Amino acid sequence: MKNRLLLVGLLLAWLISACNTVPPTPDPAQSPIADATRTAADGQPILQIDSGGHMAIIKNIFFTHDGKMLISASNDKTVRVWDITSGKTIRILRGQIGPGVEGKIYAAALSPDDRWLALGGWFIREDNSYIRLIDLLSGQVVRLLKGHRNVIQSLAFSADSRRLVSGSADTTARIWDVASGASLHTLNGHRNAIYAVAFSPDGRLTVTGSDDHSLKLWDSATGKQLADLHGHTDKVRSVAFTPDGRYLLSGSWDQTIRLWNSQTGAANKVLARQDATVDHLSIAPDGSKVLTGAGYGQKINNVFAIPSGERLASFSGHQNVVVATAISPDGKTAATGDGDSHEIYLWDIHTGTIQQHLIGRGELIWSIGFADDGRSITWGKTWSQESLLRKGEVEHSFQLKDAVGNFSLALGKLIGSTAQSDSRFLHAIGTAGAISVGTASGQRDATLQIKKNGRVLHTVTRDGTNGYFHQSITLTPDGRTVVSGSGNGNITAYDTASGRKLRDFIGHTGDVWAVAPSPDGRLLVSGSGDQTVRLWEIASGKLLLTIFHGNDGEWVAWTEDGFYTASAKGDAYVGYHINRGDGQAADYVGLDQIGRHFYRPDLVAKTVQGGHEREIAAELARIGSIDQLIANGLPPEVRVLNASGETSNERNFTLEVALKPMSGGIGTIRYFVNGAEIASATARSGEAPPGMRRSGVIKDDERYAAKPLTLPDGANEITVVACNQNDTICSREIKLTRSVHDPRNRQPSLHILAVGIANYRDRDLHLKFAGNDAKALSTRLQQQAQGLYRVVHTPVVLLDKDATAEKIEQAFDGIAKRIEPNDVFVLFMAGHGMAWQGDYHFIPWEALYENTETLVKASLSQEKLAALLKRIPTSKSLIILDSCSAGQLAADFAEGKQFAMLTRGGIGDKSAIDRLMRATGRYVLAATTEKQQALEGHDQHGVFTWALLEGLKGHASRPGSNDGSISLDELADYVREQVPKITQQKWGFEQIPMRLIQGDSFPITCKAGYEKPGCKP
CATH class of the missing domain: 2.40.128.630 (Lipocalin)
Known part of the structure; x- marks a missing residue:
């Protein structure tokens, strides 16, 4: 019986879809896609896209009683809570899902007191007929209401929020006690699926609407049928009482809205007609008007007067069916949901003027x-x-x-x-x-x-x-x-x-x-x-x-093994859904929370290239699969206790956070200022200041952490992230803003550290221009920056044998002792680099190539470089990396090549530099050098450094720029333009410099000839 009813529903859905330019796809009773997809057991991660909005048809939308938030339920298996003012999703509720249709939401209801959310749909293959009752405050599933024999198609709460009525494809409706979950009555009588249910305002009556074209009135207390309402000539898909209880309205696929006497069930009249099936009705709080959904036919939502039926307004912003509607508590705003992009429009109910657009970034x-x-x-x-x-x-x-x-x-x-x-x-x-x-x-x-x-x-x-x-x-x-x-x-x-x-x-x-x-x-x-x-x-x-490309320009691309590459913020759009059982809310871990392990552009490229299956499998075995990673447990939940948006005259500030341990415990806490990581600490059982626990500021299940920070002058964004005890999964970023207006504010100072290694201890590693590049760049900055900074400190320049790992670390420590948060730091590193297990390694002077392992051990790893940069407390930093690839060293030595370290940089090298750039949290410009470039160079410099030097002279200044300074963005744009042009002319191919922008651009130096204070000529 269940399968037959479902098949009928599918055929009906097909009839609608066949007539729409862009059809919503019906749910298949059987699909090779579903059959071929592995069943998602509890705890097994399922990759999902979070575009910031819905990605399938929206079934229901509700305003909260204060009108500040909107709740939407969708066939994409999620419920979203939206902040209406900002238009952003502030919360997502997830439940048990599986392949294909498993987990799709077909019906939802919000209790009038905003406490409960009821959901029905195709939840699990074995039993898809239950209702999830969710505590909206906690997001947890409170209980499962079982009794129906087929999927739930409609839900509604009573006005006192104590009862729930459900309509099902099993042709019955049920009335439930919300507190106990008990089924109070089963309403039998319809001959087809029930897609519409409602309680009267006083709760005495229940109405049901069915695909058998009829409505029925029931006594809510006894479950007895009171009236059988006929008049519609097609499926009844929506029912609603006016707030005063006088009228009952029904919407049908016969394109009419009918008005009934709610007490007797007598037909009053056809209130209105529209050129589309009526798939939803929402009545204004004062009962004066009704908003309609639009299915098959014209994609226009109408507002009709009650009881005259006069058309008061219409809205034609959607491009496809709209089966979800709502009216705000003040009666001024209409909300309609769906269309091609599965969007929600909020519009003035009197004029149709759009007020807000709730939509994700995908298209x-x-x-x-x-x-x-x-x-x-x-x-x-x-x-x-x-x-x-x-x-x-x-x-x-x-x-x-x-x-x-x-x-x-x-x-x-x-x-x-x-x-x-x-x-x-x-x-x-x-x-x-x-x-x-x-x-x-x-x-x-x-x-x-x-x-x-x-x-x-x-x-x-x-x-x-x-x-x-x-x-x-x-x-x-x-x-x-x-x-x-x-x-x-x-x-x-x-x-x-x-x-x-x-x-x-x-x-x-x-x-x-x-x-x-x-x-x-x-x-x-x-x-x-x-x-x-x-x-x-x-x-x-x-x-x-698989590629997801947002309309904000961010993107992410991933393989079936879980490795991915992405734009700077693109990995926030994808993550893993983790089932916890039918009776529990699901968890979710974003790619951005595990990027340290799975951000591997090199392995993504090799997957597309083909022929690297063994290498990829070996790396996956070393790292551990997504399943294994998530099995380590979830990171703590983080709350910032400081108020956001405050302004102070003091630079010193203590960030206070509360951490709630989850299944993975608490590991490293990382602190960022304006995008740059400036500190990290291992969580300790720190005790909150007296009174915090007594007052409830710190809860019993939370731990306290505090971090003293010194902030630069101006607006600051402070970010904290906490990881699980294995540091394999970290929390999403928690941010606050704080402005500093220090009356003692002084101009910043400039600190330069330049490292250039041309003559390595191992003669086979020699380069040609690295030393010249380091000297020239540091000199150029020192000479031209005088008019921009209070002090330009003498650059620390480490060349050849002075550029050991120990001396580089000592140089960082020396600068860290004198630099202030308001200062600017420039790091230039030219020499050999190599990729190892996806990470970048800079090779210092003393390194000898005996084998790959010894070379890696002697190098400055990505982790070490990131740790050194954390000692520099300013976020105003420029990192310049001119790296000659060592990626094919072993192979070249085996072939007897003299210049083994000067081989062409491949995707592994670029990927490793990319990972380093992200790890620093700073503004980074980088390039990998080809063999021929390294030997020939350009005008006695590496091409990349030559372009930097020319840009700093003033050539990077944008046309029409009236000041005498060069900003980071100007310099980066100039280098991006010049390097490909030169390499194309000299060697027949374009070398593309790499860049990662963290934080805002700022002036880095003055143009040549503008060295007076304020970069004046």
Whole structure:
């Protein structure tokens, strides 16, 4: 019976989706995607995207009684709590989920006292008919309400929040006691699923609306049926009482809203009609108007007067169905949720003027392509036409290989024009030689035709088990394979000669709107309604890479092993959902919380390249899998006790935090000022000041930590992060702001540490320009910075044999003793570097190459360099790293090469530098040097340093700039422009400098000729 009812529901949902330009995909009763996905046991991490908004249809939305927050429940298996003023998600509630449809929320209700949240849906495969009752304050599941025999489709609380009514696909409704969880009454009588339920304001009556086209009134106290209401000619999907209890309203798929006498059930009239199915109703607090949802038909939300039915306002901001509506407690604001981007609009209920837009950073992917040289993939987020091959122009690019052919992943430039898009990129292929593919209509269809010389050879038909329609297709360049994308994430490859299915590509969770092959036919790229771009190996169906690209420009790309690469903040968009059982809230760990271990651009690139499976497996075994990492336990919850936003005349400030140990205990606490890590400490059982526990400031299950800080003048952002006892998972960043206006404020001083090693102890490691570069850069800064700083301290310059690990550390200590938080610090390091186990290592003068292990042991590791930088208490820092790669040292020595340390820097070296840049928390400029560059250089300097020197002269000053200073951003932009230009001219390829911006840009020096105070000429 359950399966039959579900199938009926799916067919009905299909009828709606077939008529929408951008259809919501129905939930399949059976799907190869779900079957092929492993069941998520308790504690097993499940990768999820957190875009900042919903990623599937929004089923219900509610205002809290104070009107300050909005709560939304979605088919994406989450509940979001939004701050209306900021438009940001402030909390996410997660529960037990599984593959495919398991965990999707179909119904939700918020109790009038804001205490309880009830959820129903397809929760687990064995029993999907229970209700989760959640304590909204704690977010914990209080109890599971069991009794129904099929999925819950509708929920509503009584006005006193003491009872709950549920409607189910099992054709019954139940009334529950919230306090005990007991089922008080079962309401039998409907002949089809119940999608609408409500209590009367006084709680005496209960109404149910069904897909059998009828409504029924019930006595809430006894469960007895009082009236059978007929008049609708299609499914009843919403019911609501007016606040005075006088009227009952119902909305139906017959596109009408009916008005009934709530006491007798007598039909008053058809209140209003609209050109869309009525999927939801919300009545204003004063009972004067009703807001409608819009399903199949016009995507317009209407506001009608009660009881006249006059149309008072309308809203047409959504581009797809809207089944979630709400009206604010003051009756002034309407909220409507869904559309293509699964967004929520808040708008003036009288005028339709938009007041707020609640939406995530992700967008549907409509178009896909490959660069004609195969070095990058492309995608577009704008729909412009209905087509199986191309639904819009590509707009964004993502590099797979750099200019010299190394696999190196990074977001590319925006694509400028349609002409550019057409000429440079390969899209889906409809014809390859004599073979062509398509549908009879030329648009999405259940049947795909494979033709040869215009004659149909084979047809391939999809149905409800594999996505319903062929909605994106492509041939491989050789015409031997056709790939089809469809609903529910289905992608399938077929042999064109036989029409036989070859394989599924399993990974997407939303409709697949675009597919395209690489020029060599090895790879497939796909774009989906799940807001991701995915890269596959065509021959095996293996998922190589998944990309999420936010509309804020941040991005993250990850492999199935859990390794990832990302923009500076992109890893905040993805994490791991951890089930804790049906009766408990789930946990979540973001990629940004484990980035120390899994941020590995080198391994991501090698996955795409292929042929490195053993190396990747070995590294995964060394680090431990995501499952093993999370098994170490969750980090503590962190609360900052200081008030945010305060202003003080004092630089000295004590940061106070409360830490609640979770399953992983408490390990290292890390402190940041303006993005730079300036201290860390191992948690101790510190006792809070007297009275803190008595007053409840520190709770019984929390520990206290305090950190004295000295802040620079001006606005400051202070951040604290706490890790578990193994330091494998850290908390999300907790921030506060504090401004300092010190009347004793003095101009900053400049401190320079320059390290250059050309003549290593091991002669095989010799370089040519590193010493010259260090001397020239420190001299240039010292000469030109006089007009900008109170004091320019004599640079500490360590060359060749003076640049030992011990002396470099001593130099850091010497500067740390005199530098103040308001000062500026510049570190320049030129010499050999190498990547080892993903981390960067700078090789000091005394290092000897006996084997890789001894070289690593003698080096300054990423961890050591980051620790040295923490001794420098200023966030105004510039780190410049000009590194010659040692990545292929062993291989080159084995081949007898004299200049083994001067080999070309590959993705491993760049990845290691990237990890170092992130670890410092400072403004970093870096470059890896090629062999030929290191030998030849440019004008007696390394190319990177030459560009820095020219920029500092004044060439980096932007056109129209009226001051005499050079800022970090100006310098970085100039170097980024000049280095590729020079390397292209001299050696035939572009070297791209690396940069990571932490904090705000600031003036670093004066232009040449502007050395007077204030950078005056």
